[in-house]
Amino acid sequence: MGFAGPRKMVVIVGAGLGGTATAIRLLQFAREPLQVVVVERRPDYRSAGIAYHRSGNHWHHVFNIQAGRMSMFREDVDDFLVWANHEADRTGWPEEWRDATFVESGPAPRRIYADYLAVRLAEAVREASIGVTLREVDGEVVDLVASGDHVDVVLAERSSRISGAEEARTLRADHVVLATGLEERDLPFAADVGDHPAFVRHPYSEAGIERILGVRKDAEVAIVGTLLSAYDSASLLLRGGHTGKIHMISRSGLTLRTYPTGHRHRVLRLPEPELLADDYEGRDRLVRRLMDEWQRLCAMVAREYPGVDPAVVTEHVAKSWETALPAALARVPSSDLRALLDEHGSLLATLRVGAVPYITAFVAPALAEGGQVVLATGRVEEIADTGDGTLRLSLAGRDRTQVIEADLVISNFGRETDYERVGSPLWTSLLRKRIAMPHRRTGRGVEVDELGVLLDADGARSGPISVVGCPREGDEIVRHGRLGAFAFNLAAIKNHSVGVAATVLHRLEARFEPGFEPGFAPRADGPADIDPETWDPKARDEFENAVRLDVHRMATRRRRDRDVLAVRLEERLESLHRILAADGDDAISDRALRYTVNKVAMTRLSNLSVTPRDLRALLGLDEPPESR
Secondary structure: OOOOOOOEEEEEEOOOHHHHHHHHHHHHHOOOOEEEEEEEOOHHHOOOHHHHOHHHOOOOOEOOOOHHHOOOOOOOOOHHHHHHHHHOOOOOOOHHHHOOOOOOOOOOEHHHHHHHHHHHHHHHHHOOOOOEEEEEEEOEEEEEEEEOOEEEEEEEEEOOOOOOOEEEEEEEEOEEEEOOOOOEOOOHHHOOOOOOOOEEOOOOOHHHHHHHHHOOOOOOEEEEOOOHHHHHHHHHHHHOOOOOOEEEEEOOOOOOOEOOOOOOOOOOOOOOOOOOOOOOOOHHHHHHHHHHHHHHHHHHHHHHOOOOOHHHHHHHHHHHOOOOHHHHHOOOOHHHHHHHHHHHHHHHHHHHOOEOHHHHHHHHHHHOOOOOEEEEEOEEEEEEEOOOOOEEEEEEOOOOEEEEEEOEEEEOOOEOOOOOOOOOHHHHHHHHOOOOOEOOOOOOOEOEOOOOEEEOOOOOEEEEEEEOOHHHHHHHHHHHOOOHHHHOOHHHHHHHHHHHHHHHHHHHOOOOHHHEEOOOEEOOOOHHHOOHHHOOHHHHHHHHHHHHHHHHHHHOOOHHHHHHHHHHHHHHHHHHHHHHHHOOOOOOOHHHHHHHHHHHHHHHHOOOOOOHHHHHHHHOOOOOOOOO
């Protein structure tokens, strides 16, 4: 079936994990001509971002979760392992990894993930439907101007004619996806030492890695932070034979748990916690209730699931709370919610996720009492130049002020979650124009709706602008109960990419167009009003058949197979429409049915209540779609 009209354009801002994953899904899902444009201000970050780019990740930097959980496709849990073991070009890999067989519960170096994403992106381009293409642009997006049903993307692009020069240009997009990734936090306590040779502001950079590896073996090193990034720096030093003392510093003093050998992710079915009384009783009472329920459920896991290793009990409990948290958090005043997240953010991070043994193997023994790594608890008030090549850190603790003098200071102070403070020209402009708003309830990220569409100061959609990844942290917390890094990590991004890609195509493709008005506002009489649960059994069965076909179509990466499934899906939709018409429901359009089927398929692909491996079985993706 052909569709008339000019080819649509979707511009994705950012080519890290979020942007690449969304581009892959758009290329995979689109059935009508579409140009996907991915803009990245740093070419070396393409298919990588700060988390995975090669120059900023040493071979000793590994995923903090098991390699078997790193597939970009939630419905194809083994895809990364298949690529790493059978497809990856290992030319240039060090001996430690060159002959490795990667396993589900084992480690893998982070820097190879950029190659994996680049290969899957290239495959998606080759297997895209006719007229669906990818264009990659180098430059920085500095502003968006939404007007009706399109957005002008203002780009400061590097000029190929004049070295180092930039020129402004504009891309007119039918839809924009913001995948801007982590935002850098300002460090007022280090304002006077940012350029000091003993201060490493960016440990995930080529220059940062060189400084860390180039420090004297007996040098005294201070690392600001005690979580995953800090472990990377400490592990890099220790694996390189460092003999000097290493201070790991944070306000919380919390450190990481180690995943047990052979750990396999699973979801336990636990009772919902009783988090609130009939009336909200204040923050202190809420914290006491949280602690009581936490201890009760941890004890239940130990009692009823004796095979669960104690190291991952808290992770299972935190995961089980996700369905109950949105309703509970809705009753907590915003000021209290922000205070709780700020005060207990590090604790939530350590309860929700651990680290693979490869990361902790060198650091954990060195952290033992009297060991080479010393844990310092306190707030860094100032980092100052001593005048003789070293830096002096002043820490404010509960009972005393501590001073540490170090030959090298590595800042792993984390990311900026308050978008009113970010230095990005794009986000600064969007917030100034009130096209975007900081997340009201949590102060983390920005306001989006249930589809990930950016909201303005009045709570209305800002236009055809969607968001994936880190800027949705606050929304993930209050809408889905996601805590710690799970509010913005790979698992969240995988679901964002599916939902945003499907939602964008709902708006742009002719088969879905009647369900939306310009500006991306659903019509009052649109397909959202359809409720298949009210249909008779025959219609519901046919609807389920159509959904299963669409799930398989969306999960299939080969164009030839997708085309076959698409034809069968059209046949099912026609059959369903005939059944409904015979039952007197002939007012429902084919396009409305298609929208409803696709929305349910999208939701099932993003099911968070099961593990990715269980999801594949639940969806029957290893069976013919109409075999059940």
